[in-house]
Structure formats: structure tokens, C-alpha cells
Amino acid sequence: MTERGLRLLLLASVFTIATCGLIYELIAGTIASYLLGDSVLQFSTVIGVYLFAMGIGSWLSRYVEKNLLGVFIQVEFLIALFGGSAAAVLFGLFAHVSSFRVLLYAIVLLIGTLVGLEIPLLLRILKDRLQFKDLISKVFTFDYIGALLASLLFPLVLVPHFGLARSGFLFGILNGGVGLVALWALWDQVPRARLLRINGVAVLALLACGFVFSERIVSWSEAAAFGEDVIFSKSTPYQRITLTRHADDLRLYLNGNLQFSARDEYRYHEALVHPGLARLPHARRVLVLGGGDGLAVREILRYPHLESVTLVDLDPAMTRLFSTQEVLTRLNHSAFASSKVHVVNADAFTWLKDNREMFDFIVADFPDPSNFSIGKLYTTAFYQRARTALAQEGAMVIQCTSPFVAPKSFWCIDETLRACGLVTEPYHAYVPSFGEWGFILASPRALGGPWRLPPGLRFLEEKNVASLREFPPDMARVPTEVNRLNNQALVRYFEAEWARYTHQ
Amino acid sequence: MKSTRREFLATAGAGAAAMLTGCKKPRPRFSGSILGPALAAGHRMRDGSFPPPTETIEAGVAIVGGGIAGLAAAHQLDKKGARDFLLLELERDPGGNAACGRNAVSAYPWGAHYVPLPNDEATEVLALFEELGITRGRDANGAPIYHEEYLCADPMERLFDAGRWQEGLLPQLGIGPDDRRQYERFFAEMETFRQTLGADGRHAFAIPLDESSRDEALLALDQATMAAWMTKRGFTSKPLRWHVDYCCRDDYGAGMENISAWAGVHYFAARRGRAANADHDAVVTWPEGNGWLARRLAEPLGQRVRGGCVVFNLEQNNSGVAVDFFDLARQRSVRLRARGVVCAAPRFVAQRIVRGLAPVTGLEYSPWMVANVTLALLPAGRGAPLAWDNVVRGSASLGYVVATHQNLHPVPHETVLTHYWPLDASAPPEERQRALTRTHADWCDLIVADLARVHPGIDAHIRNLDVWLWGHGMVRPVPGFIWGETRQRMQPPHGAIVFAHSDMSGISIFEEAFTRGTRAADSLLALIS
Numbered sequence A: 001m002t003e004r005g006l007r008l009l010l011l012a013s014v015f016t017i018a019t020c021g022l023i024y025e026l027i028a029g030t031i032a033s034y035l036l037g038d039s040v041l042q043f044s045t046v047i048g049v050y051l052f053a054m055g056i057g058s059w060l061s062r063y064v065e066k067n068l069l070g071v072f073i074q075v076e077f078l079i080a081l082f083g084g085s086a087a088a089v090l091f092g093l094f095a096h097v098s099s100f101r102v103l104l105y106a107i108v109l110l111i112g113t114l115v116g117l118e119i120p121l122l123l124r125i126l127k128d129r130l131q132f133k134d135l136i137s138k139v140f141t142f143d144y145i146g147a148l149l150a151s152l153l154f155p156l157v158l159v160p161h162f163g164l165a166r167s168g169f170l171f172g173i174l175n176g177g178v179g180l181v182a183l184w185a186l187w188d189q190v191p192r193a194r195l196l197r198i199n200g201v202a203v204l205a206l207l208a209c210g211f212v213f214s215e216r217i218v219s220w221s222e223a224a225a226f227g228e229d230v231i232f233s234k235s236t237p238y239q240r241i242t243l244t245r246h247a248d249d250l251r252l253y254l255n256g257n258l259q260f261s262a263r264d265e266y267r268y269h270e271a272l273v274h275p276g277l278a279r280l281p282h283a284r285r286v287l288v289l290g291g292g293d294g295l296a297v298r299e300i301l302r303y304p305h306l307e308s309v310t311l312v313d314l315d316p317a318m319t320r321l322f323s324t325q326e327v328l329t330r331l332n333h334s335a336f337a338s339s340k341v342h343v344v345n346a347d348a349f350t351w352l353k354d355n356r357e358m359f360d361f362i363v364a365d366f367p368d369p370s371n372f373s374i375g376k377l378y379t380t381a382f383y384q385r386a387r388t389a390l391a392q393e394g395a396m397v398i399q400c401t402s403p404f405v406a407p408k409s410f411w412c413i414d415e416t417l418r419a420c421g422l423v424t425e426p427y428h429a430y431v432p433s434f435g436e437w438g439f440i441l442a443s444p445r446a447l448g449g450p451w452r453l454p455p456g457l458r459f460l461e462e463k464n465v466a467s468l469r470e471f472p473p474d475m476a477r478v479p480t481e482v483n484r485l486n487n488q489a490l491v492r493y494f495e496a497e498w499a500r501y502t503h504q
Numbered sequence B: 001m002k003s004t005r006r007e008f009l010a011t012a013g014a015g016a017a018a019m020l021t022g023c024k025k026p027r028p029r030f031s032g033s034i035l036g037p038a039l040a041a042g043h044r045m046r047d048g049s050f051p052p053p054t055e056t057i058e059a060g061v062a063i064v065g066g067g068i069a070g071l072a073a074a075h076q077l078d079k080k081g082a083r084d085f086l087l088l089e090l091e092r093d094p095g096g097n098a099a100c101g102r103n104a105v106s107a108y109p110w111g112a113h114y115v116p117l118p119n120d121e122a123t124e125v126l127a128l129f130e131e132l133g134i135t136r137g138r139d140a141n142g143a144p145i146y147h148e149e150y151l152c153a154d155p156m157e158r159l160f161d162a163g164r165w166q167e168g169l170l171p172q173l174g175i176g177p178d179d180r181r182q183y184e185r186f187f188a189e190m191e192t193f194r195q196t197l198g199a200d201g202r203h204a205f206a207i208p209l210d211e212s213s214r215d216e217a218l219l220a221l222d223q224a225t226m227a228a229w230m231t232k233r234g235f236t237s238k239p240l241r242w243h244v245d246y247c248c249r250d251d252y253g254a255g256m257e258n259i260s261a262w263a264g265v266h267y268f269a270a271r272r273g274r275a276a277n278a279d280h281d282a283v284v285t286w287p288e289g290n291g292w293l294a295r296r297l298a299e300p301l302g303q304r305v306r307g308g309c310v311v312f313n314l315e316q317n318n319s320g321v322a323v324d325f326f327d328l329a330r331q332r333s334v335r336l337r338a339r340g341v342v343c344a345a346p347r348f349v350a351q352r353i354v355r356g357l358a359p360v361t362g363l364e365y366s367p368w369m370v371a372n373v374t375l376a377l378l379p380a381g382r383g384a385p386l387a388w389d390n391v392v393r394g395s396a397s398l399g400y401v402v403a404t405h406q407n408l409h410p411v412p413h414e415t416v417l418t419h420y421w422p423l424d425a426s427a428p429p430e431e432r433q434r435a436l437t438r439t440h441a442d443w444c445d446l447i448v449a450d451l452a453r454v455h456p457g458i459d460a461h462i463r464n465l466d467v468w469l470w471g472h473g474m475v476r477p478v479p480g481f482i483w484g485e486t487r488q489r490m491q492p493p494h495g496a497i498v499f500a501h502s503d504m505s506g507i508s509i510f511e512e513a514f515t516r517g518t519r520a521a522d523s524l525l526a527l528i529s
């Protein structure tokens, strides 16, 4: 190859390297804000650490004395490997490591250091081939153009089309490619070229596999289905738990059904808890059935006079996730860490059968009755059991799907509660990500009493609570059957009503 | 799972064998075995090869057989304060055809698995239900309020037909207008029968069966087969005839060609049970089936129920009845002296062991195979979701019942399927013979092939497969049996030996067995006091 050709090639690699380097930085920053929340803080700390690590790399470059080309090519391969797989590794390990931050910053530090080595090494390789001022101007021009390209590509093309993990692999492949091309062009000048080639090919093969199979690694298909980035996904024996991130929103899906959106979940959970609990000043003991996200417990803990909160959720993976992951504990105010809270992983129905304790307030926060097994948790048999755990002066609240979309389902739950001899108080609230949502308070005796709402609420206030109980004609009571284990009327209503709604 | 090693060895062994025999595809082997009823003891009883008794004990009343009828007799004696009795049962555990088993996944039935809502005239059964908490009082209309967890949970039944599962057991897919008209007419006629009162003012079809009307016009139905009656009434629709045939096989272990029209119509027209909180066609059931009822009946009786005791001789004498039995645990014969006996063993056994009892002829029993298949996944399939009872049109078996269906735990990852198969392809003696010659592996092949028709690849998820053979599972209501001479001759007591078994009714259901046992205890008490 001519000297000119070689120069051009090396400058082209500056450009690619710069693009890749910035992409890794952006990926790390995005993942940090996805998984740890608070994007401003995460972005600036990741960028800071990354830049600092680049400084370390530059400084370390002085210790490279011989075989500049060989080291440079090897560094390319290493960056390709670590930078390219960083996103997939971070996603993959998020749920499994106790301190995600340590892992994150270790990876950022490593990649930053390696990237920091690149440019100084290249400068030294090129220094005999260019004049100094030419060298500096060309290298930095390409460096900054690459950075510009990266910053445009990342949000406009990569994230929407490939998602984070695949983008990482793609740029890792480019990065490794630069190394291989350089190796090919300078074959005679590099000692142990064969060994290097094996390294390079192996790294590229790994990354290519990663690219192809990243579908499995972070459920690519899910990301496509949700239209959001999947930051956590796990199939437990009970359900598939998926957390997604989109801009500043964090969402939880169970079996593909939205459970909450961090943007408006406070509306749902305030409406679920306070209309009952705010009128039970004597309440000391609370039971939450389902609700493994701890968000209802967060609202419950606003009442300092409570002595204990027992949460019974089927899936240990859920309660573990919501007691250990920082983005999530920030959302539920570390509800599970409170000494008042006892978490039991059991099936609510079976647990109630053996339970001998009494509770002043019971929250039934189960998924919608979309199949026969969940439907059992909305039957007379279930409410009768729950009633045996309910104090005579207490109350129970049930999340009841949407009275707008599924009025028969909603009023069927009301009918079922009344068939158990309970006095009911249906109400509803608007939760943007869900739509109009329904709840029913049920108690052995009618709830009277003034509302004593705790401070700090964002949705409920004394003067708007009455409006929750008004049902306009399009959500008005309709006659329905009582939901029993032996007829599962509710599941049938629910299926028909939601099918009609979603097929429109 | 403890069976994996064994499974592995078995497959490895089968694989090696296949290689030796020329690389035929090794057939899968499953852990499990062929179980009860205690065949060896039964055959010894027939040969009369038990040693003479070497020990004598005494009791006021002896009950022979711990099926539902025997347990009902014991329950009634206990209630009446006649507590000095001993129930002798051949099997280790009482229950008879309502036997059950249990493994790490679930309890499951080996035979009877449900009871429909009892009719108002089944007063003994209704009283038992109240006593056991199956019902809790009545509503304003007098309809019993059922314990919801014992009612079969929805969805109850599904049928595989035309490539997919549908709700209910009456074929609905690809049904022509004529089929539909025949459905309507058939069920309308059954409804008329349900409401018909005979000339004697009794219900045409009642449960207990002996409460039925003796109106000659109605009893005439007993002379023809159900199939002939269907044809005569113009019920030619294939799907309708399949459904009726299925129902007969389900309740009598024999199809409509073999059973009388009276019995066939009884199936559809005798049920008038009510519930405050369920439809009239609801049933009560438990994971272990009617084994739940057997256990609840047996538990309070404690030591007075003795398993592993084969009664081989019943002799009337001056002071009462001598009951000779062989104690399987101690391997010796014992004589029990009692003032009276309730013989709750089936008639084909009774006439072998009761001295001087004239045998009746024309008794037929349907042989059955019941398998319990432990699975590491829940079977699904296209169409209607998994139900309690899952039937496949066109299969020789009756499909399977999901033992974990009543389980309230929302996501069971494993289950046990109880697979029911009445062996009615040919005459009962032939079928019995053939059943006995089959090995466990033969049965596995048959059962897995039957299940795989609707659940391809199910064999990979089978953890265990046990098989139970009922040589004489149910009495068969062949034409002329229910209202003929044979059944009449089975009723009267023999000295101080009163008989109680569902075969005396000609149809084998819980209500008949329980009512017979209860009434036998009452009449024995009257006889010996």
C-alpha cells in the first residue's frame, strides 16, 4: 500500500474510533439513567468518569515504547470486545448483581481507559508520516466529526432501530473491523501478526453472535413489542416480569400487561389506598394481597399510627426486585425496608385459609381477571375468606379494572362483594396510562367518618374525593351475575369487554 | 425429582435393547406400575384356599366391605348409637371404587370422582352433605347453599372435536341444522321425562332409583337398548348419538348398544338437584374425587375400620353370623362372631362367600382402566382452555380429568391427569382377560397414544404413570336388569345378613351406594333388636 493510502486509512480509523468511542459513552450513560433513574445525574457522572478514564488511558500510553502498531491493534480488539458487549452485559447482569453501580463504573472505567489509549497511540504512529500541525489538525478534525456523527446517529437511528444492546454490538464490530483492516494493511510491520489476527477474528465472531442473538439476551422482540427499551425481563415460574424505560418513564409489565407507569402510578396508588385508610383512624394492621411492587405499601406507610403491614405476593422474584433495585426502591420509597412491613411469598387464597390474624384494612391489588386462575381471586369464595381476616370495623379495597371499558366486569365485582354481605362503595379515578380506573371499598359496616388524608399526596385532596364516587351514565351500574368459582362470570365478562375494546 | 434416575436408566436400557434388536425407535418408558385392587387376595377367595380361623373375636355387627355402601352403614350405626361394630375391608384403605392416591403433586382419584347435586328425595345424601359442610343451610327457597370450593370450578368440561377444543360436551362445531333440531328435540324429551310423574304419582326417574315410578309404560323402556330407543325415536344425528353413547359409557362403563333405554334416559332425566349458588347441572368434586368423601366417612370410625382383611366365609348360625376373614398383615384367619352383618361387598363376591345364598344369574360388570398421569406441565391446546373434564370425540377412552383443577393456587406448574377408559370393546370377560395380560409398558403405549392425539409431544412431560385395573368396576344396567327378576332377587336379607351395594340398584353412583348402606344399617338394627 502507498504511504498516502496508509495515511488515509489511519485517518479513517480515527473517524471510526471517535464515533465508536462516543457511542459507548452514550450507551453507558443511557443505561445508567434507565437502570438507576435520574438521567441528569447518571449522564454527567458517566461522562465524567469516562473522560477521566480517557485521561488515564492517555497517560498510560507513555509506557508503550515498542511495537506501537501491535499494541494499537490489540487495543482496538479489546475496545471492540468490552465496548461492544457492555450494553448486553449490563442488562444481563442488572438483576443479578448486588451493586450495579460498581459494575457499571468498572466497565465505564475500562472502556474509557482503552479509548483514551487510542488517539495518543495513533498520533505517535502517524507522527513520522505527517507534519506536526497537519497531524494535530487532521486527527482532531476527524475525531470531532466522528463525535458529531455519533451524537446524531445514536438518538435518531440506533436506539429506535436497534436498541441499546444491538447498537453496542454493531459498533463493537466496526471497532474490531478497524483493527483488522489496519492489521491487513500493515501486515509486514506488525510482529506476531498471525496471533493478532486470531484475536481479532475471535472478537468479531463473538460480537456478531451477540448481534444476532441479542434478541435472546435482552428480548429484542419484546423491545419491539413494547416500543420501549426493555431494561429487565425475566420469566419466573409465575409470570413474565418486564421493566421498560422510555425517556423519563419506567413501566412494569406482567405477562405483557401494563401494571404501572412511573409517570402516573401515584394516581392509581393514592386512589387505591387513601379513600379507605384515610377514614380508618383506628387502623393498626394492614394486609396487602398482591402488589409486589410495594407501591401500595408506600402509600400505606404514610400513616404513622399503623403498626404493621403484611404483604402477601405470590412471586418472590417480584418482591426481591422491588426491594433491591435502586430505580425501583426509589419509586416505592424503599417500602420493603420498613421494619413495619412483612413480606410473605405465598398464594393469597391459600395463605388466607391458614391465616388467623385480623386486619383493619385489606388491599387486594391483583392483576385484572383475564384468566380463570386469576379470576378465582375475585370470587365470593375468595371474598368470604378475606372477610374472615377483616375486623368488624375495618374495610377492604379491591382494584377492579376499568368501569369505562369493562362496566359489566366492574359491577360484577361489586355484585359479588355484596353477595358476601359486604357494604360496597365503588369509585374511580383517572390514571392517564390506564384510562378511567375503578376501585371498590367493601366493609362489614358502612364507612362513615371524615377523611384524614396524610400530607404529601399529589392527586387526592379532601375537596375532590366526593367526585370519585360519581358515576356518569357511560359507567353506570349494570345488572350482572355474582362471580363464583363455579361460574367464573367475571372472566367471561372481562374477556368479552376488553376484546371489544381492543379490536375497535 | 426422584424418578429421573430411574427414568434415565429405563430409557438407556430401552435404547440398548433397541440397538440390539436392529435399531427400532426405542419406545419411551415411564416410571409407575399397575396397581390394585388386591387381585391375589381376590383369586384366593375364589379358590377358597384360606386357612381355617385360629382366633375368635366378637362384635355386635360386622360390615363386609368398606366401599361407600359399607362406610355409609358404619356411619349410620355410629349415628344410631350402635357403636359396637367392625368393618372389614380387603384393601388396605377403605373407599372401594371411590379409592384415591396421592403424590408430591396432587391427590387424585382411582375411580369415582364427583357427585352431582343430590335430588331432594336423596334425603340421606343431603343430610350427609350438611354434616360434612358440603352444604351450609338453605336459602329462602329451600335450595341448599353449597360450599363454593367443593363445587366444580369453572370451566367444567371441554370437548376436542374437529381439530379444536370447545366448551361443553355436546359437539357444536360443524353441526348441521338437522343435528341442531335433533339436539333440541332430544333435550326437550328428556326435560319432559324429568318432569313426568307416573300413574303412581312418583317421579318417572328418581335417585335413589327405587323411588322411581313403577308405571308400566315407563318400565317398558327397560326392555330395549338405549341405541334401539334412539333409533325408534328418530334420533339419528351422529353427534347426538356420540354424545349419548359417551354419557352411557361414562356412567355405566358401557355404550348405548349395551345398556337399557331406561338406564340411558335415567342419566338425562333423573337429576333435579338444586343449589342456592350454582346451576342445576353443577357437581361437587375434590382433587382426590370421592376419596374425599370416603376419608371423611372413615376418619371418625377409627379402629373400627380394618383394612387388609379378606372375608371368605359368612355362615348363619343360632347365635348370629360367623364371619371368617384372612388378616393379610398377620397372615392368619380370624373368626368374627356378630349378631348381624351388613354385606357391602359386590354381589358377585357375596354369593361366593355367603353360605347357602342362591346365586343370581345375568349380573354383568363393566371392566375399567384408570390411569393417573403425573405431568410437568399443564396441557393446553387450541380453542377452549383446560377444563376439569376433557373429552376427545372419537377416542376409545373417556378423556381425562385434571386432579389439580379444584386447587386454588393460581399457577400450578405440575398436574396429575386421571385418564378414564371403560373397557367395552368386547364382552366383559374377554376384556378382563386381555387387560390382565397387558404389561405396564403396554398400557403406557395405549394411554400415551390416546393423550398424544390431542397433546402431541406430551410424553416428554410425563413424570409418572400409574395404572389401576377394575375388573368389575360397575354393574351394567343391561336391558331387563333394573326392573327384572335378577335385581329383585338381590334385595332381601339372608337371615341376619343384610345386603348393601350399588350393584343392587343396577346403576353405580354415590347416591345409590350411600343410601343403600344407610338403609341397610337401619334394617339390620330392626332385624336384630
Ligand SMILES: Cc1cc2nc3c(=O)[nH]c(=O)nc-3n(C[C@H](O)[C@H](O)[C@H](O)COP(=O)(O)OP(=O)(O)OC[C@H]3O[C@@H](n4cnc5c(N)ncnc54)[C@H](O)[C@@H]3O)c2cc1C
Pocket: B037, B045, B064, B065, B066, B067, B068, B069, B070, B088, B089, B090, B091, B094, B095, B096, B097, B098, B110, B111, B112, B113, B114, B115, B309, B310, B311, B312, B344, B345, B346, B349, B353, B368, B370, B470, B473, B474, B500, B501, B502, B503, B508, B509, B510, B511, B513
Ligand atoms: C372407574 C370408576 C369411576 C366411577 N366414577 C363415579 C363417579 O364419578 N361418581 C359416582 O357417583 N360414581 C362413580 N363410580 C361408581 C362407584 O362405584 C360408586 O359411586 C360407589 O363408590 C360404589 O360404592 P359401593 O360401596 O357400592 O361399592 P364398592 O366401591 O365396590 O365397595 C365394595 C367394597 O367391598 C370390598 N370387598 C370386596 N370383597 C371383599 C371381601 N371379600 N372382603 C372384604 N372386603 C371386600 C371392596 O374392596 C370394596 O371396598 C365409578 C366407578 C368406577 C369403577
